[in-house]
Amino acid sequence: MSTITQKINFLRIVEIEKIVRESPTVKTFFFADELSAQGKPGQFIMVWIPGYDEVPMSISSTCSDDLVSITVANVGEATRIMHKQEAGGILGIRGPFGNSFSPVKGKALLVGGGTGIAPLVFLAAELAKLKTKLTFLLGAKTKEELIFLSYIKAIISRTKGKINAATEDGSFGHKGVVTELVETTLAKEKFDKIYACGREPMLYKIFELSNMHKISLQMSLERIIRCAIGLCGSCTIGKYRVCADGPVFTSNQLQEVVNEFGKLKRDFNGTKISV
Amino acid sequence: MMNRLAINIAGLELSNPTMLAAGILGISGLTLSRVAKAGAGAIVTKSLGLQPRAGYPNPTIVQVESGLVNAMGLPNPGIEHFTQEIKFTRSVAPLIISIYAFSTDEFAIAAQKAVKIGADALELNVSCPHAKKTGADIGQDPKLLEEVVKATKRSVKKPVFVKLTPNVDSIVRSAKTAEKAGADALTAINTVKAMVIDIETAKPILSNKIGGLSGSALKPIAVRCVYEIFDAVDIPIVGCGGISTWQDAVEFLQAGASAIQIGTAIAQKGLNIFTQVNEGIEAFLEKKGFHSVKEIIGLSHKSK
Numbered sequence: 336m337s338t339i340t341q342k343i344n345f346l347r348i349v350e351i352e353k354i355v356r357e358s359p360t361v362k363t364f365f366f367a368d369e370l371s372a373q374g375k376p377g378q379f380i381m382v383w384i385p386g387y388d389e390v391p392m393s394i395s396s397t398c399s400d401d402l403v404s405i406t407v408a409n410v411g412e413a414t415r416i417m418h419k420q421e422a423g424g425i426l427g428i429r430g431p432f433g434n435s436f437s438p439v440k441g442k443a444l445l446v447g448g449g450t451g452i453a454p455l456v457f458l459a460a461e462l463a464k465l466k467t468k469l470t471f472l473l474g475a476k477t478k479e480e481l482i483f484l485s486y487i488k489a490i491i492s493r494t495k496g497k498i499n500a501a502t503e504d505g506s507f508g509h510k511g512v513v514t515e516l517v518e519t520t521l522a523k524e525k526f527d528k529i530y531a532c533g534r535e536p537m538l539y540k541i542f543e544l545s546n547m548h549k550i551s552l553q554m555s556l557e558r559i560i561r562c563a564i565g566l567c568g569s570c571t572i573g574k575y576r577v578c579a580d581g582p583v584f585t586s587n588q589l590q591e592v593v594n595e596f597g598k599l600k601r602d603f604n605g606t607k608i609s610v
Numbered sequence: 611m612m613n614r615l616a617i618n619i620a621g622l623e624l625s626n627p628t629m630l631a632a633g634i635l636g637i638s639g640l641t642l643s644r645v646a647k648a649g650a651g652a653i654v655t656k657s658l659g660l661q662p663r664a665g666y667p668n669p670t671i672v673q674v675e676s677g678l679v680n681a682m683g684l685p686n687p688g689i690e691h692f693t694q695e696i697k698f699t700r701s702v703a704p705l706i707i708s709i710y711a712f713s714t715d716e717f718a719i720a721a722q723k724a725v726k727i728g729a730d731a732l733e734l735n736v737s738c739p740h741a742k743k744t745g746a747d748i749g750q751d752p753k754l755l756e757e758v759v760k761a762t763k764r765s766v767k768k769p770v771f772v773k774l775t776p777n778v779d780s781i782v783r784s785a786k787t788a789e790k791a792g793a794d795a796l797t798a799i800n801t802v803k804a805m806v807i808d809i810e811t812a813k814p815i816l817s818n819k820i821g822g823l824s825g826s827a828l829k830p831i832a833v834r835c836v837y838e839i840f841d842a843v844d845i846p847i848v849g850c851g852g853i854s855t856w857q858d859a860v861e862f863l864q865a866g867a868s869a870i871q872i873g874t875a876i877a878q879k880g881l882n883i884f885t886q887v888n889e890g891i892e893a894f895l896e897k898k899g900f901h902s903v904k905e906i907i908g909l910s911h912k913s914k
């Protein structure tokens with residue numbers, strides 16, 4: 336007897352078909368996989384770099400011909416080795432895991448920081464199909480690190496939406512952090528939903544702002560992922576498991592785990608440390 | 611109305627015979643309490659040691675046709691850190707702290723610490739198949755097993771469950787050894803030593819190469835172990851291995867288990883599994899005219 340959970344959890348070896356450099360530190364990897372291609376915005380897959388590590392990565396796009404992409408920042412050993420790979424290289428994958436963003440009609444505000452932009456781009460493409468009016472706010476350290484800018488511009492122009500960016504060094508758009516743009520945007524405009532993905536201090540700030548303005552919210556969180564199927568308990572935030580109950584959480588759920596959200600996470604041995 | 615499912619095992623009053631298996635969601639007090647609220651009659655923590663331990667790098671889990679092979683490597687924050695977690699588990703269900711250690715003395719100290727922070731009972735992990743110098747390295751050595759159980763029993767008054775490994779010539783011998791050394795109950799079984807190789811890359815998938823098989827593939831092995839042990843000892847047995855339905859649970863009870871533990875099946879069935887299994891056992895008892903779950907413990911031995 337093979338259930339759906341078992342099926343998606345089987346390791347598949349895939350060949351990298353194409354690699355696109357998005358920024359000095361970020362690359363997008365494309366490969367064909369039928370199951371991942373059915374993934375929804377917000378879902379993630381586990382990527383095995385044979386002989387090294389297995390790490391969680393959000394799906395950044397899917398395509399009707401089973402082509403899927405993940406967008407990877409080079410931050411440590413596993414991601415450095417991935418970045419050295421070339422088309423034709425091999426990865427092991429299982430998934431897709433977790434829940435997904437629920438698309439809203441009407442007006443949506445999307446806020447992405449760093450590689451957190453990747454799953455939101457996937458979401459934006461889905462929302463555009465529903466004719467949702469989009470405002471996309473992006474944040475990064477520098478202009479070079481603002482990924483998917485022209486792609487987002489193309490989606491936005493189709494939906495008559497808006498795009499605005501912040502860079503910490505001021506090399507593009509607003510000089511400062513993206514949450515400052517969120518603050519000014521929310522002071523002027525109402526939205527049906529806010530979607531966000533990025534570093535947790537940024538997410539926490541947006542959570543506070545959404546509460547203040549009483550706008551419903553969904554954001555994607557990160558914790559240490561091992562099993563990805565809700566068993567091992569590595570990824571908990573409060574009573575929730577990021578891999579199985581998340582990674583996308585609503586404002587109400589975040590309120591329930593507010594003692595940890597934005598403050599505490601667990602390291603590899605399970606000790607609570609500051610975010 | 612009398613609760614048909616209630617069972618006393620080694621002095622622990624359980625409202626039903628389902629328990630969470632060790633190492634499943636057992637690091638966080640809040641998730642343990644969520645499991646109890648979802649219907650588990652008792653909760654068991656991740657195996658905790660005296661020192662924090664990071665465990666093995668990923669991959670730590672591989673799906674196979676009817677189960678999982680895992681080598682987490684006992685990641686845990688250490689017993690001391692668990693003090694912060696335990697406050698969330700108070701009064702939801704009996705709490706069993708699973709402990710592991712690297713020597714007889716350390717087991718005694720770990721047991722005392724676990725009781726001090728609030729364990730209602732202890733489960734000794736002398737059966738993890740992928741950790742060196744602890745777990746099954748102890749459970750596979752009858753002399754060491756005896757010493758560890760004796761030392762632990764001497765150091766605490768709370769009930770001590772000994773979790774057995776099937777990776778031995780005779781699990782009956784391990785069971786008898788543990789009983790003689792003073793164990794209050796036995797948990798059978800931990801995972802079967804296993805491995806998976808990816809043929810495309812010719813690489814073992816787990817970072818530790820070798821791990822333990824859990825899930826439905828394990829069930830007939832575990833049922834056999836419980837059945838054999840039941841004939842050989844007088845202390846209660848907690849059945850564990852591949853339980854995913856109420857029928858599985860009843861099978862373990864009839865083999866001789868007084869309670870059962872559920873782990874891997876949570877991945878497919880979610881936390882509702884505890885309530886589903888309990889409702890199924892209850893309906894079965896009613897249909898068969900039993901007034902208590904105790905009446906079916908070891909029932910299969912009577913039809914010999």
Ligand SMILES: Cc1cc2nc3c(=O)[nH]c(=O)nc-3n(C[C@H](O)[C@H](O)[C@H](O)COP(=O)(O)OP(=O)(O)OC[C@H]3O[C@@H](n4cnc5c(N)ncnc54)[C@H](O)[C@@H]3O)c2cc1C
Pocket residue numbers: 379388389390391392393394405406407408409410411412413414415450453454556557558559560561582668
């Ligand atoms: C649900 C989810 C989706 C993610 N999506 C993306 C994405 O689309 N793009 C992207 O670039 N990054 C994403 N990440 C983060 C990514 O998993 C880490 O950057 C990656 O694991 C780093 O591995 P490393 O070996 O290169 O770095 P290391 O040097 O091993 O670690 C650097 C940091 O990465 C994090 N990390 C390491 N291993 C894990 C693990 N098993 N689980 C979670 N975090 C870990 C830790 O915070 C660690 O401190 C996501 C994380 C999660 C939880």
Ligand SMILES: Cc1cc2nc3c(=O)[nH]c(=O)nc-3n(C[C@H](O)[C@H](O)[C@H](O)COP(=O)(O)O)c2cc1C
Pocket residue numbers: 562566567631632633634656657678680682684708735738773799800801823824825826828850851852853871872873874875
């Ligand atoms: C991810 C995972 C982690 C585990 N960790 C532990 C552990 O820390 N201590 C322990 O005694 N058993 C551990 N086990 C074994 C289980 O408690 C149980 O004995 C085994 O999985 C068989 O039951 P199941 O088929 O219902 O999962 C673990 C099993 C899994 C799958």
Ligand code: FES
Pocket residue numbers: 559560561562563564565566567568569570571576577578579
């Ligand atoms: S990663 Fe194992 S429970 Fe989430």
